[in-house]
Amino acid sequence: MRFLHTADWHIGKKLHDYSLVEEQLEAFSQIKKIAQTEQVDAVVIAGDLYDRSLPSETAVTLVDQMLYELNLKANLPLLVISGNHDSAVRLATGSDWYKQTDFYVHTKLSQAFESIELKDVQFFLLPYFELQAARNYFDEEIKNITEALQRIVALMQERFDPEKKHVLVAHFFVAGSLRTASETSLEIGGLDAVPAEVFQVFDHVALGHLHDKDASQAEHIKYSGSLLKYSIAEATREKGVWIVDTESKTTKWCALKPLHDIKLLKGTFAELTAPKSFQSITAETFTALELTDEHPVIDAMSRLRQYYPRLLELKWQKQPNSRSKQRQKVKQQTPLELLAGFFEQTTGQEMTRLQADLAKECLEKLRQKEDV
Amino acid sequence: MRFLHTADWHIGKKLHDYSLVEEQLEAFSQIKKIAQTEQVDAVVIAGDLYDRSLPSETAVTLVDQMLYELNLKANLPLLVISGNHDSAVRLATGSDWYKQTDFYVHTKLSQAFESIELKDVQFFLLPYFELQAARNYFDEEIKNITEALQRIVALMQERFDPEKKHVLVAHFFVAGSLRTASETSLEIGGLDAVPAEVFQVFDHVALGHLHDKDASQAEHIKYSGSLLKYSIAEATREKGVWIVDTESKTTKWCALKPLHDIKLLKGTFAELTAPKSFQSITAETFTALELTDEHPVIDAMSRLRQYYPRLLELKWQKQPNSRSKQRQKVKQQTPLELLAGFFEQTTGQEMTRLQADLAKECLEKLRQKEDV
Incomplete structure (x- = not known):
């Protein structure tokens, strides 16, 4: 089968106070076209559909509309997980109904083991989770996120259908990957990097979390990157989606043209x-x-x-350094020296004798006023 | 057909800081049982499912679960409108999918005219709306909410199927109805009372907004009242749901037994x-x-x-009055008089001479300390 892999939509996110609604709608519309042109059998969204756990009404309407267009209008199966920016609970609302039209939203760790079979592929949708959730699930002490993932993958492997290809959809930080500024340390959110070897049992791993498509070096482990450039650090990074062909085991990059770069x-x-x-x-x-x-x-x-x-x-x-030295110098200047410097910078000329006298007089008057 | 009419669940509401989750779950479970026992063909929820436009994650989970149990587990068609306490936008999320299993959520005025036919009945689901929304919809000056409703009802009437019974589900304040304290003037929300005559074209009107089942006097216009007693003013009012039989044109009251009264x-x-x-x-x-x-x-x-x-x-x-006079009197007393009064109230006896002298001495010492 062929599926489209996207992630990190961050609907509702602003760029330095600029709304990105228009830009997000345009990027989404390009994704929809790619899905149609490439005749994919499903769309994977690997977490962070929303930018915040309490999205605005505008963001809620946008996401609802986008999912509606993919699933109910274009009749595409959807495979969705919650990321660290989503409220798992809010994203899960309605998911019992969505299932009926092959729209799967997994937001709980326990759901990661209910595999979803579409054509020749068995999908495992692992939502973002905190270490404590894994400890609760396995009811055991688990040292770190790598150990948690080893346990999770082992349990998934027990459920592998040998007749099928196995694809993991997840949202975390794979070791050896690059970071950009809009995934701040806060957003990386206590998730230590997990070595790529943990995932070698899968035919393909479709990830969310990092905003750069080249963030993972492994051939069968891919970040799709974000919907838009969400920080200045991402200015030179191309945005787009992956088309994954599970039969030929190939991936194809389809770039998105930003509405406003x-x-x-x-x-x-x-x-x-x-x-x-x-x-x-x-x-x-x-x-x-x-x-x-x-x-x-x-x-x-x-x-x-x-x-x-x-x-x-x-x-x-x-x-x-030189700027702070300059600041230091400014602090030591008299008001008249400061004014003379300012005059020179703005007019490009030194003060005349008359101008300097006039300035001196004014400053003296001001000083006297302040003393009163 | 027979339908169950409930409204004003206000999930997430607290009573003087006491969580009501347990009480709401119990009331819901009784409603579910009544729906089964009475073998209804549908359930009507006439607005205010949530207590606030930005419900907590707990409230979101509860409502999602309740609707799931009625619609997907008990296979009951659901007819739902947004009330003034709901965020229409948030409540609408997923509604395109819900429709597929006869779960209709109408949150926009324009949806009020898309009638829903179930058995012998044509339902019109009119969500709570502000006067301005009606002005925008009709693109005309509309004086007040009564005029808006006359226009709305007339438009619905044009869509009446003469072969069917006509039921209106709505959320506002019908003239001649009673109010209780938990529908504050803010909650009544600029909605003037609408005369009952406006609705005579309907076979039945199932309302939300007022918390008292007896709030409307007309036989075919009913408030179901709220899920629980949500204020002290409602302490003596019985809570429950209506079973409406459209063929026999009868209504039957089924009371709920409060978990904690x-x-x-x-x-x-x-x-x-x-x-x-x-x-x-x-x-x-x-x-x-x-x-x-x-x-x-x-x-x-x-x-x-x-x-x-x-x-x-x-x-x-x-x-x-007498209490405020008493307060005034207290303000005029000296510290010693106050202490003497307090002593008398708590011990039931007057101070002895020795006690009074001791008190005087202590107060004097305190006063001197304060002066330093």
């Missing part, structure tokens, strides 16, 4: 505000800029935002 | 702490007590709680 640009303030730079992208493009100017640029963020309305981040190439 | 008791402190009083109820009974003592009883609430562990409220029969 994240672009990294670097240059001086003058370069970045030249048409050549800002006209290279649309106004809706999310940007992270790096300024290479030697000297401070007054109010750079808000001035650059006029050229890059969806500016997410502004960095300075200069060493933090 | 709310009892109102009245008497002096001595009477209420006598075994005859507190042994008349179980320790789990919720109580609201009224003290008839002439004189204040020190620490009455916590002392009575030893006899009535689930004491919800303590009232005094005395006029608030």
Whole structure:
């Protein structure tokens, strides 16, 4: 059989306060098309459908609509697990009804052992779980997540139908994989990395959790990566889905074209505000800029935002050290010295004698007022 | 056909900080039994399944389980609308799948006109709606909720199948009905009372919103009342469900036996702490007590709680006026007078001369300390 593997939709997530609803809908619509073009027999969603355990009404409506389109409209079997961002309980609502149309949502560890058979494949849907849940399930002391997974895989193996291929769908951190900024240490959530060898009994492992498709090095263990670029660190990483063919044992990458991309640009303030730079992208493009100017640029963020309305981040190439030295220097200056420096930076000229006298006089008056 | 009519489950609601999960589960289990015994063809739930728009995970699990038992286990068609306490959006999740097993959840005004036919009946499920939603739907100025309902009913009537009986399921406030304390003015939520005449085209109207089964006076317009007694004001009101027979045009009341009732008791402190009083109820009974003592009883609430562990409220029969006068008097007393009064109340005796001198001395020392 052929199935489409996606994960980490994070519906409801915002990018630096920008809503991503439009972007998520567009990415979903591309996934739906890929599923149709590739004529897959099922769609796997390996956790983190939602960005938070208490999703907004908007997020709830979006996810419900997406699942409806795949399962009830396109008649595709769905194999879904909860990730660490989902509320297992909330995601499970209605799952008894969903089953009737081959839409399986597994949110409890115990459900991982109820395999689902579709065509030549036996699927095992292992939701995200905490170590304590594994200890409770096996009613034994289990040292770490690797040991838990060894126990889980062994139990699954007992249920293997030798006539079938075996596919694991799971949501955790496989050893040797890369991380990006939007999976913060909090999100990795106490899950130690599990060695890839634990999963060699499976024909294929479809994972969620890490946002990068290249996060796992093993050929038959794949992260699909996230639906969108969810952090600046993911700006250069391509997003998409895997088409897994269990018969030919091949995987095929289908990239998604972002509706609004994240672009990294670097240059001086003058370069970045030249048409050549800002006209290279649309106004809706999310940007992270790096300024290479030697000297401070007054109010750079808000001035650059006029050229890059969806500016997410502004960095300075200069060493933090030299900047903090500069800050130190500023602290030691008199008000008149500060004003003179500011004048020079903004006008590009030194104060004249007359201007300096005038400034001195004003500052003196201000000081007297403050003393009162 | 015969259907069971219930409403206002308010799953997740607490009674003065006491969880009601056990009580709600027990009431539900009785409803399930009644549905089986009475061999109904469907169950109507007329809104407010949840107590709040953002229900807890516990509440979500409970409701999901209850609906599962009725629809998928007992194979009963379910006709459900959202009430003002539900989040229409959250309640609607999964409803496209539910339909497949005759479980209909209507949460949008537009769905009110998609009638559902079961046996000899055409059901119209009108969810709770705000006046603005009706204005948007009809794209016209609509003065008040009565006018909105006239428009809605007229549109439903156009869709009437003359061969069928017509039943409306709705959630609002019908004129001439009674109110109880747990439907606060906030909960009545801007819904003016609608005259009963608006609904005369229906064979039967099954309502939610008011918690009292006798809230509506009309024979064919019924409130089922709430699942439990959700306020002290409801203590004396029987809870239950209606069995509606559309052929014989009869309704039958089936009472629910509360797992833990709310009892109102009245008497002096001595009477209420006598075994005859507190042994008349179980320790789990919720109580609201009224003290008839002439004189204040020190620490009455916590002392009575030893006899009535689930004491919800303590009232005094005395006029608030005389109590506030007493408070005024207390404010004017000196510390020594206050102490003397307190001594007399607790010991039943006046202070002796020696005791008064000792008290005076202590108070003087305290005063001096405070001055330092």
